[in-house]
Amino acid sequence: MLFPTSLVGSYAQPEWLIDRKALASRFPPRTPTPSLWRVPEEWLEEAQQDATIMAVEAQERAGLDIITDGEIRRESYSNRFANALEGIDLANPGQAFDRSGHPVSAPRVAGKIRRKRSVEVDALKFLKTLTDKPVKVTVPGPFTMQQQAQNDFYKTDKELALAYAEAVNEEIRDLFAAGAAVVQIDEPYMQARSEKAREYGLEALNAALDGVGGTTAVHICFGYAHLIHERPAGYNFLPEFCNCSVDQISIETAQSNLDTTVLEKLPGKTIILGVLDLSTPEIETPETVAARIRRALPHIDASKVVVAPDCGLKYLPREVAFGKMRAMVEGAKIVRQELGG
Numbered sequence: 001m002l003f004p005t006s007l008v009g010s011y012a013q014p015e016w017l018i019d020r021k022a023l024a025s026r027f028p029p030r031t032p033t034p035s036l037w038r039v040p041e042e043w044l045e046e047a048q049q050d051a052t053i054m055a056v057e058a059q060e061r062a063g064l065d066i067i068t069d070g071e072i073r074r075e076s077y078s079n080r081f082a083n084a085l086e087g088i089d090l091a092n093p094g095q096a097f098d099r100s101g102h103p104v105s106a107p108r109v110a111g112k113i114r115r116k117r118s119v120e121v122d123a124l125k126f127l128k129t130l131t132d133k134p135v136k137v138t139v140p141g142p143f144t145m146q147q148q149a150q151n152d153f154y155k156t157d158k159e160l161a162l163a164y165a166e167a168v169n170e171e172i173r174d175l176f177a178a179g180a181a182v183v184q185i186d187e188p189y190m191q192a193r194s195e196k197a198r199e200y201g202l203e204a205l206n207a208a209l210d211g212v213g214g215t216t217a218v219h220i221c222f223g224y225a226h227l228i229h230e231r232p233a234g235y236n237f238l239p240e241f242c243n244c245s246v247d248q249i250s251i252e253t254a255q256s257n258l259d260t261t262v263l264e265k266l267p268g269k270t271i272i273l274g275v276l277d278l279s280t281p282e283i284e285t286p287e288t289v290a291a292r293i294r295r296a297l298p299h300i301d302a303s304k305v306v307v308a309p310d311c312g313l314k315y316l317p318r319e320v321a322f323g324k325m326r327a328m329v330e331g332a333k334i335v336r337q338e339l340g341g
Contacts, residue, residue, distance in 0.1 A: 001065070001336070002302050002303065002305070002335075002336045002339060003293065003302070003305055003306070003307045003332040003335060003336050004065040004066055004306050004307070004332075005063070005064045005065050005066070005306070005307045005308065005328055005329050005332050006064055006065065006066035006067075006068070006136060006182075006272070006306060006307075006308050007059065007064065007068050007070070007136075007308060007309060007312070007313065007325075008138075008184070008219055008250055008272070008274070008308050008309055008310075008311055008312050009068055009070075009071050009077060009136075009138040009184065009186065009219070009312050010068075010070060010071040010074070010077065010312030010313055010314040011055040011058065011059070011068070011070030011071070011072070011312075011313050011314070011321060012070075012313050012314060012315075012316050012317065012318040012320075012321040013051060013070070013072055013314065014051050014054065014318065015038075016038060016039075016047075017037070017038060017039060017047055017048065017051045017072070018036050018037055018038060018075075019035075019036050019037075019038055020315075022035075022036055023036055023075075023314075023315075024315055027098045027099075027100070027102075027104060028075075028076030028077065028078070028079070028224070029075050029076050029079050029105075030076070030078065030079050030082070030096065030104055030105060030106040030107060030148050030149075031079060031083060031090075031093045031105045031106065031107060032075070032079065032083050032090065033075050033079075036075055048072055048073045049126065051070075051072045052069050052070060052072045052073070052123075052126065052127070052130070053130060055068075055069065055070030055072050056069065056070070056127065056130040056131055057130075058318075058321075058322050058325070059131075059325065060131060060133075061322075062322060062325035062326045062328075062329055063326070063329040064133075064325065064329060065133060065134070066133065066134050066135070066136050066181065066182065066306075067127070067130075067131045067133045067134070067135050067136070068127075068135065068136050068137070068138070069123055069124075069126070069127040069135075069137075071138065071312070071314070073123060077138065077140060077186050077312065078140035078144060078145060078148060078186065079107075080119065080120075081119045081120070081139055081140050081145075081171070082107050082140060082145045082148065082149070083107055084115075084116070084117070084119045085113050085114065085115055085116065085164075085167055086111065086112070086113065086114040086115070086116045087109055087110065087111040087112050087113040087114060087153065087163075088107045088108065088109060088110070088113075088149075089108045089109075089110040089111075092108055092110075093105045093106060093107065093108055093150075094106050094107065094108030094109075094149065094150025094152065095150055096147070096148050096149060096150055099188070099189065099192040099193075099223055106148055106149055106150050107145075107148070107149045107150070108149070108150045108152055109149050109150065109151050109152055109153045109154065109160060110152055110153055111153055112153070112163065113160070113163035113164055113166075113167055114167065115166075115167040115170045115171060118171060118174045118175075119139075119171060120137055120139065120171065120175060121174050121175060121178050123137075124137050124175055124178050124179065124180055125178055125179075128178075128179050134181035134182070135179070135180060135181055135182075136180065136181060136182040136183070136184055136217075137175050137180045137182075137183050137184070138183075138184040138185075138186055138219070139168055139171055139172065139175075139183065139184070139185055139186070140168075140185070140186050141168065141185040141186055141187035141189075141190075141204075141205060141208065141218070142161050142162070142163075142164035142165035142167075142168050142204040142205065142207070142208050143161050143164075143187055143189060143190055143196075143197055143200075143201035143204050143205065144186060144187050144188060144189040144190070145161075145164045146160045146161040146164055146204070147189040147192075147193055147196070148189070157196070157200075158199070158200040158203075158204075161200055161201070161203075161204040162200075162203070162204055162207055164204065164208075165204045165205070165207035165208040166207070166208075168185065168208040169207065169208050169209070169210060169211070169212065172185075172208065172209070172212045172214075172216070173211075173212055175214075176212060176213055176214035180214065181214070181215060182214070182215045182216070182217055182248070183212075183214060183215075183216055183217070184216070184217040184218065184219055184248075184250065185205065185208060185209075185216065185217070185218050185219070185246070186218075186219045187201070187205065187218050187219065187220055188219070188220060188221050188222075188223060190205075190220050190237045191220050191221065191222060191235055191236055191237050191238075192223070194236035194237035197237050197240075198237070198240065201237075202240060202241075202243060202244055205218065205244055205246070206244060206245055209244075209245045209246060210245075215247050215248065216245075216246050216247050216248070217246060217247065217248035217249070217250055217272060218241065218244070218246045218248070218249055218250065219250035219272070219311075220235065220237065220238065220241075220249070220250070220251060221250075221251075221252050221274075221310065221311045222252060222255075222256065223311075224278070224311060224312065224314070224315060231252075231255055231256035232256070233256070233259070234256075234258065234259060234262060235251070235258075235262065238251065238262055238265070238266070239262065239265035239266065241266060241269065242265060242266050242267065242268075242269065246269075247269070247270055248269065248270040248271070248272050248306065249266060249269050249270070249271055249272065250271075250272035250274070250308060251271065251272070251273070251274055252274040252310035252311060253273060253274050253275065253292060253295070253296065253310070254274055254275050254276055254277040254278075254292055254309075254310050255277040255278065255279050255310055256310075260295050260296045260298075260299050260300075261299055262299075263296060263299040263300045264299045264300075266300075269304070270304045270305070270306060271296065271300055271304060271305055271306070272306045272307075272308045273292075273293065273296055273305050273306065273307055273308065274308055274309055274310035274311065275289050275292040275293060275307055275308070275309070275310075275328060275331065276289070276308075276309035276310055276324045276327075276328055277310065278309060278310050278311055278313065278315075278316060278324075281316065281317065281320045283320060283323035283324055283327055284324060284327045284328075284331070285327060285331075286327050286330035286331040286333075286334055287331070287334065288327075288331070289307075289327055289328050289330070289331025289332070289334075290331040290332075290334040290335050292331075293305070293307060293331065293332065293335045294335060297335075302335075302339055307328060307331070307332040308328075309324065309325075309328065313325075
């Protein structure tokens with residue numbers, strides 16, 4: 001089918017589960033932040049399960065073709081995985097700079113990074129009981145985790161990034177073994193810190209993908225629209241992915257009105273095309289979505305396009321998130337019918 005639809009990863013968590021005002025008042029947490037949850041710890045897992053059921057049901061009602069769990073169990077896209085690893089001193093956090101340049105509490109690497117256990121496999125298995133559609137799972141990328149940590153153990157940042165890559169590789173292998181159709185690696189800091197990404201980011205990403213069997217994706221973005229309001233004219237780091245073994249590349253085009261000629265520099269890659277502007281609560285019309293899809297088609301084969309939001313829907317009101325998803329599905333349908341797909 002042409003133009004399958006999917007989320008990038010996250011869906012809006014319900015207000016009864018997490019303090020959305022507190023969540024939105026800060027950059028995504030890098031260290032565990034249990035104070036964000038409204039449900040006592042002894043009932044939190046059950047509440048997260050219930051909210052995941054609701055997120056999957058919303059995606060199904062909207063008509064999405066590839067389903068995620070909405071990252072409902074996560075305080076941020078990265079901290080659930082990053083702080084589950086051996087080598088992190090949870091009792092004594094460190095400090096790193098967020099992508100706006102402000103210091104924030106961060107994982108402190110005090111020993112060798114190892115994955116002690118699978119982090120998202122149980123969540124994936126639960127997700128697969130809720131839908132018969134293909135499912136996608138997201139994991140934070142090794143370069144981004146390295147940039148979000150204080151390195152007090154490894155001689156160089158590159159060594160730390162490669163250690164993270166080994167842990168991510170193990171997780172991806174387990175996720176595919178458990179039935180994931182797509183595993184997406186989130187690497188927003190490759191855009192935010194492109195010079196460092198050119199030094200060793202691609203090497204770490206390729207190491208994370210080494211030997212895995214299944215469809216892989218990488219998400220690179222300008223930051224959550226709720227938090228990062230200005231968008232550059234284009235990516236600092238994008239054509240470089242043609243040298244990466246990843247299958248799919250998830251990019252923003254809606255809010256930034258991205259010049260889609262850049263897609264010509266990614267031959268052979270499937271593009272997860274961001275077509276929803278998350279900086280506004282205004283729900284796009286299906287025709288607006290269709291027009292954003294059409295902008296890409298002179299520069300990429302239609303069979304190589306997956307339709308998605310620009311980024312995660314985490315910070316949107318739930319009714320807005322659902323409306324945008326529905327418009328995305330209908331917009332994809334318009335262009336699909338135009339091409340006879």
